[in-house]
Amino acid sequence: MPPPSAHRKETAMRTRPERLYEIDGLRLLAALCVVLFHYVFSGWAGGKTTVTFVTESAWAKYGYLGVDLFFLISGFVVLMSAWGRTPRQFVVSRVVRLYPAYWVGIAVTALVTVTLGQGLFHVSLPQVLANLTMFQAVPNIENVDVVYWTLWAEMRFYLLMLVATWIGITRGRIMAGLWGWLALTFLVELGVLPGIADLVVQSEFSHYFIAGMALFMLYRFGMDWQIALLVPICLGNAVYRAIGYAEAVGTRYHVTYSPTVITAVVVAIFLIMTFVALRVTSRLARAWLVTAGALTYPLYLLHAHVGFILFARLEGLVNKYVLLVAMIVVMLAAAYLVHRFVERPLAPRLKRLLSKRQPAHAAAPAGSPTG
Template sequence: MVAESDRSPGLVSGVGRNRVPNRDRLYEIDALRIAAAVSVAIYHYVFSGYAGGAIRIGFPAGSELARFGYLGVDMFFLISGFVVLLSAWNRRPGAFLVSRIVRLYPAFWVAVTITALVSVTLSMGRYPVTLVQYLANLTMFNSLPDIPNIDVVYWTLWAEIRFYALVFVLAWIGITRSRVVGMLWGWLALTFLLQSGVLPAPAHSVADLVVQSQFSHYFIAGMALCLVYRFGLSAQLAAIVLISFGNAVYRGIEFAGKVGTRYRTEIESSVVVAVIVAIFIVLFLVSLRVTRRLGRPWFAVAGALTYPLYLIHAHVGFIVFDRLGGIVQRYVLLVGMVALMCLAAYVIHILVERPLAPLLKRLLTLAVRPDLRAAGWRRG
């Protein structure tokens, strides 16, 4: 996933409510992100792959716990609300747009290409990929014309892009504390309006493209916690977080029922609630800067693997499991697959993200800033 900024912003101590932001990295969030990514991978390999028929070997000793790994996505969305708003603060809308494109696309293009090639050559027709589907997936906007994702995990990127669009509009207007608070109350109101089911189906579908009522509470709570991080806790921000938390529990229990129905099993709602509570508590402690002393610089190395690991692990992993499942002992294969996917993520980060991101950023910056483009031509 992509719940991070170019350099996860932090704060230095200040006086009163006008603290001065700097660009310190939130190392503890790097640790949370990689933990969430690994939990999603384990969920796919140990539980949903076998339960859904994508993998022919099961892991009975681990599936009872691994079935809750999908909640790593919930943590991603909460972190995204927090960090993306923090990244956008005091940025021009063009600079914010460039930062999101640079962060999203280089690793994604490579992951889509690898997944498509492996699917076409090794999946024995289980995961067919057409040229049109491949090209549409490269844009990340394939959901608009209802073209299927090449990999099951890509659906979250469409949710992230729609959230980024809202933050872009906010950056265009001008991000201030009061404007963000007003937006969050409005977003909560629209969320409950859509959940009430009073809108006709066509209007509901169109409105939910923006509102994202299934997961909006995480983005809203993350943004509110960002304000807590910047300005301190207030009654209004506490109310937004608590309402969002309540809706997260409500929708989380509902979603758990759907997951259980899909895989013909039971997803215990008490465990789901406990995980959601833990996610909110941890991010609340981050917003209060209680966790700052727990961060370590090496967490950034693990955090850098999160996005490429998330992008590359699912269908490629399913195919490898099918190919080697009858040859390699299942738990040896599981550990080896997680290690292999982490290695692949590291290679993508080192060989793709690091060299291409600065180049893409420079080109896009010149495209959105005419004054810099003119200066570049003069230097040339």
């Protein structure tokens, strides 16, 4: 019979999730889709630059759907990260993951806006200070960068997951919670619940979080009838809401979106993540995708307003396609610098600062596959 220490080590190895490298790659793909949406379509369509890509915008205008992929991935990996963690451990993991790069993103965006962005964007000191909390939506203070709206959606999802860690995460409780959240989503959509309830329910995107969590349950425990029913229902609602959202985006930018293309993209997003959950994509995993995943968050934070300002200042000086490629390369390089010199050195220090001293024999909780 193996000694108790060996048994604990074996148990930890069995329960610690393997790194899903393919999700790292998907995260960067989603971010690049959003970058192309902004640079190739919404920048000039929204009047932020006169560098136009009329022909390429026919496909680039769908790039905002990268956010939908983000939310589906988030449901999967955040539940994986929360599993087995205490509420404090979960909060620390999210703070360490989100805030260092976010603070740098705010600082860089505010600095570029003040020095080069006159006439395009405006920032004030109270606005910047409020944004540093990531809760600026509560007092309805404008984001320093347009892309920060997704962080508020993520924060509300994290608050729900914090409640789950406080109650205690089990297979039965998670599945019951997913069905309850989906039911509330439909009640909001039907107008049975007041609009204020949607602050928590997030019916516009809840189906992605719910489906992502259900797919993690598939990954961890295998298929059952609840998952087989829950994910297709979420897919149906995702298609329905995505078509409606596309109409709103089209009205804003005076373009038309194809419901067929929207449906195909949303279905593809669900299929890809289902393949991940079924481990079909594991053969595509490569260690270098860890770096790709690490670039995703800082790239997302830095690219929008800074990119619009640089496009506006550099337009006409070089060929627009050269400028586009150069801008993407510069943003990827900036994202790497933030990861290498901010996130990597600051994360462990911030974690030690926020964490209680743990007993020497306590097992470390399973971490998120995306860092």
